[in-house]
Amino acid sequence: MEALFKNQTTFTKTACIEAALSANKTYISILLFLSGVGLIHTGYTAYMIQEYTLLLCCMGGAIIAFVTPFYIYRSQGIKNYKSQLMLFEGSEPQVNITIYEDYLTFNKCISSINGDKSESSIKHDKITAVYNFKENFVIVYANQIYLPIQKTEFTKGSSEDFKEFLLKKGMKVKRKII
The missing domain is CATH 1.10.287 (Helix Hairpins)
Structure with missing residues (x-):
């Protein structure tokens, strides 16, 4: 299956704050x-x-x-x-995210003992919400995993195309103002 979008998100202070804001009840x-x-x-x-x-x-x-x-x-x-x-000894962790038609994969931030980084995949039907912030999209899976995706760091595709893709999949992209 061909990757539709690729992104390398750095967990900056803004990304962490926007992920926490998406957890706002x-x-x-x-x-x-x-x-x-x-x-x-x-x-x-x-x-x-x-x-x-x-x-x-x-x-x-x-x-x-x-x-x-x-x-x-x-x-x-x-x-x-x-x-x-x-945890990362003063450096901001980076996560490589690849979005396919039915699922997305991301590398886990912590390397294994032999130095390999493993990947996790999550199906799109597990998405409970998508929030659109100033610098990030935050995808919420099962109200437990909050995955920020930086809008400016797409290496394949664009943030506008990604938003259209989410809308085609039937997901509402909410603008969170707080």
Whole structure:
């Protein structure tokens, strides 16, 4: 079977952050947003009855509720990036990804004892989501594996063609804004 796309992705800080952002659970963000709105409403009521201590507590809580979704996943991405740097002795790991009609293969980042890098393959029907970020596509398999694919590093094909390929396969490419 002929390879449709080839890509060499480097797990940079941005790639790790975007992979972590794709793990963001939308319902948690919605609950935090509603909590923030509720705290603003309570703060306004406290202002009207001149309870300024409660007002300050509510405004602080609202700020925390609105900022939390951004902070949690970005900090998790940075933590993952630092762990990879330690694991690979200060260098950013590179993953070669080859996309075929029915599956994709990628080399595992860690070499075996004899120095060979092994490959894993995953069928496209296991994809649960695809996110389109500024610098990466993040493919989510079974809500457990998050594989970033850098848009600028295609050695065969292009990022626009890859997006069209995913759409032809019936996968929705979601634009994640957070």
